[in-house]
Amino acid sequence: MSSTQHNVVIKRVKKVSGGGHHGGAWKVAYADFVTAMMAFFLLMWLLNATTEDQRKGIADYFNPSIPVSQVSGGGADVLNGETVFNEEVLARKGHGGTRTQPEKNADSLTEISDEEKGAGAQEEQALAAVEEDLLKRALEEEGDVIARHIQTRMTPDGLVIELVDVDGSPLFELGSARPSPTMVTLLEVVADAVRQVKNDVAIVGHTDSRPYSNTRDYSNWELSTDRANTARRIMIRAGLPLAQIAEVAGKADTEPLTPDPLAPQNRRISITLLRE
Known part of the structure; x- marks a missing residue:
C-alpha cells in the first residue's frame, strides 16, 4: 500500500431560491x-x-x-x-x-359711524330741549314753588328727572301713595314736556330709610312701587302716551339721592327719558 495520504475536499453548493420580488420592503x-x-x-x-x-x-x-x-x-x-x-x-x-x-368698504364704515354720531348728537339735543322746556314750564306754573322740587341730570341712560320732597312740602301723604296737589301739578308739567319726544320712559319710586311700619305685609318696597304707579296714572291722564311707558318700579331706600338716609330728597319719583 502507498503511504501517500489524499486530502478530501467537500464543496457545499448554496442554493438560492426566490429571485422574483426580493421580499416586501x-x-x-x-x-x-x-x-x-x-x-x-x-x-x-x-x-x-x-x-x-x-x-x-x-x-x-x-x-x-x-x-x-x-x-x-x-x-x-x-x-x-x-x-x-x-x-x-x-x-x-x-x-x-x-x-x-x-x-368691506372703509368709506362706508366711516359713513355709518358718522351717521350714528349724528343721530346721537340729535338725540342729545332733543333731551336737552326737553330739560330746558321742563324747567321753563315749572317756573311758569307757580314760580319756584314747583321748580324747587325738580332736579335734572344727563346720564348714559338718558335724561333723569327727579321729583323730590322738600322740607314742609311733601309730594305724597306720609306713608301713603296718595299724591299732594303739588305732586299732581309736577307730573302734569313733566308729562307735557316728555310727550314732545318718542323716547321710552322709566318711572321709579324711592323712599327714605325710615321703616314704614312693623307689619310684614307692607313695607317701603310696596310703598315706593305704589307711588311709582300713581305717578304713571297721573302722567297718562295728563296726555303721556301709554306706549312710552317702558318701566315702572319701586326701589325703596336702596338708591338714596343724598348721604343722609332720612333726608326728604330721598323720598322721590325718578322719571328717566331713556335714550333710543
Whole structure:
C-alpha cells in the first residue's frame, strides 16, 4: 500500500431560491413616499388657504425659541381662535365657506359711524330741549314753588328727572301713595314736556330709610312701587302716551339721592327719558 495520504475536499453548493420580488420592503418604501407626498400637498393647500397673520402664527408655533401659550381656546391657539373655514378670514375664493367674500368698504364704515354720531348728537339735543322746556314750564306754573322740587341730570341712560320732597312740602301723604296737589301739578308739567319726544320712559319710586311700619305685609318696597304707579296714572291722564311707558318700579331706600338716609330728597319719583 502507498503511504501517500489524499486530502478530501467537500464543496457545499448554496442554493438560492426566490429571485422574483426580493421580499416586501418596497411596499414600505412606497407607503412612506405616498405619505410624504400627501403631507406636502396638504402643506401647499394650507399655505394657500391661510392669511399672512395665520402663517406667521403657524411659524411661531413650530419655532422652539418661542414658548407656546398654555391657555386653551379663546384665541390663544395657532390661528388665534380662527379656522381656515372662517368666512371673515378667507378672502380667497374656493377655500371653505362661500365662493364670494363680501368686501368691506372703509368709506362706508366711516359713513355709518358718522351717521350714528349724528343721530346721537340729535338725540342729545332733543333731551336737552326737553330739560330746558321742563324747567321753563315749572317756573311758569307757580314760580319756584314747583321748580324747587325738580332736579335734572344727563346720564348714559338718558335724561333723569327727579321729583323730590322738600322740607314742609311733601309730594305724597306720609306713608301713603296718595299724591299732594303739588305732586299732581309736577307730573302734569313733566308729562307735557316728555310727550314732545318718542323716547321710552322709566318711572321709579324711592323712599327714605325710615321703616314704614312693623307689619310684614307692607313695607317701603310696596310703598315706593305704589307711588311709582300713581305717578304713571297721573302722567297718562295728563296726555303721556301709554306706549312710552317702558318701566315702572319701586326701589325703596336702596338708591338714596343724598348721604343722609332720612333726608326728604330721598323720598322721590325718578322719571328717566331713556335714550333710543
